Amino acid sequence: AQSVTQPDIHITVSEGASLELRCNYSYGATPYLFWYVQSPGQGLQLLLKYFSGDTLVQGIKGFEAEFKRSQSSFNLRKPSVHWSDAAEYFCAVGASGGYNKLIFGAGTRLAVHP
Amino acid sequence: EAQVTQNPRYLITVTGKKLTVTCSQNMNHEYMSWYRQDPGLGLRQIYYSMNVEVTDKGDVPEGYKVSRKEKRNFPLILESPSPNQTSLYFCASSLLGSFSNQPQHFGDGTRLSIL
Numbered sequence: 001a002q003s004v005t006q007p008d009i010h011i012t013v014s015e016g017a018s019l020e021l022r023c024n025y026s027y028g029a030t031p032y033l034f035w036y037v038q039s040p041g042q043g044l045q046l047l048l049k050y051f052s053g054d055t056l057v058q059g060i061k062g063f064e065a066e067f068k069r070s071q072s073s074f075n076l077r078k079p080s081v082h083w084s085d086a087a088e089y090f091c092a093v094g095a096s097g098g099y100n101k102l103i104f105g106a107g108t109r110l111a112v113h114p
Numbered sequence: 115e116a117q118v119t120q121n122p123r124y125l126i127t128v129t130g131k132k133l134t135v136t137c138s139q140n141m142n143h144e145y146m147s148w149y150r151q152d153p154g155l156g157l158r159q160i161y162y163s164m165n166v167e168v169t170d171k172g173d174v175p176e177g178y179k180v181s182r183k184e185k186r187n188f189p190l191i192l193e194s195p196s197p198n199q200t201s202l203y204f205c206a207s208s209l210l211g212s213f214s215n216q217p218q219h220f221g222d223g224t225r226l227s228i229l
Contacts, residue, residue, distance in 0.1 A: 004156075006156075009154075034217075036220075041222070041223075042222055042223075043204060043220035043221050043222045043223055044157075044204065044206075044220040045220075046217040046218070049217065090156060090157065092157075101147070101159055101162065101172070102157070102159070102218065104156035104158070105156050106154050106155060106156045
């Protein structure tokens with residue numbers, strides 16, 4: 001069965017520091033992979049997605065993610081974090097079955113210290 | 115503005131009292147879906163709809179009903195709510211029922227508390 005693991009429940013970084021959020025997936029074929037961000041009281045906003053092609057994907061708000069098939073990983077990175085990046089981040093894999101279903105990880109809550 | 119609108123945003127109610135959470139999208143999307151979000155579990159799909167009059171169960175459908183009589187609306191119905199349905203609920207829509215470059219759009223969520 002498809003699954004997504006986000007090993008870090010909470011992460012705290014200082015403003016201006018670099019960030020990496022980990023995501024590992026379990027999927028039999030080439031996956032569709034996504035990162036979403038959820039700000040307090042808001043819905044989910046798509047940061048970036050990987051379908052195929054270049055394994056380094058650029059997203060909005062200065063985020064990028066790298067697909068590594070050998071490690072079954074899709075880690076999210078940002079070189080310099082801003083206080084407004086404090087939010088919860090979800091990694092998701094597109095499930096097989098021919099319809100638009102997402103399997104989400106449990107999420108990583110990011111806190112940013114000034 | 116393209117959006118998915120859920121109502122109500124917050125609701126506190128009691129066990130057994132039927133409730134409906136509405137979801138409406140203005141993007142003419144074919145695919146709509148309901149998720150619930152619980153701490154430590156992420157989002158799990160409850161039901162989805164590929165188009166009008168076409169609905170199917172997701173991973174956690176027990177205790178919920180849905181309908182899709184119109185393309186824009188996809189209400190979530192709790193016929194007899196129980197405390198284990200206390201959760202944060204999200205409605206989502208996308209242009210197509212299969213993965214494409216069109217992303218899923220999410221509503222702002224509905225926080226339900228069942229006492």
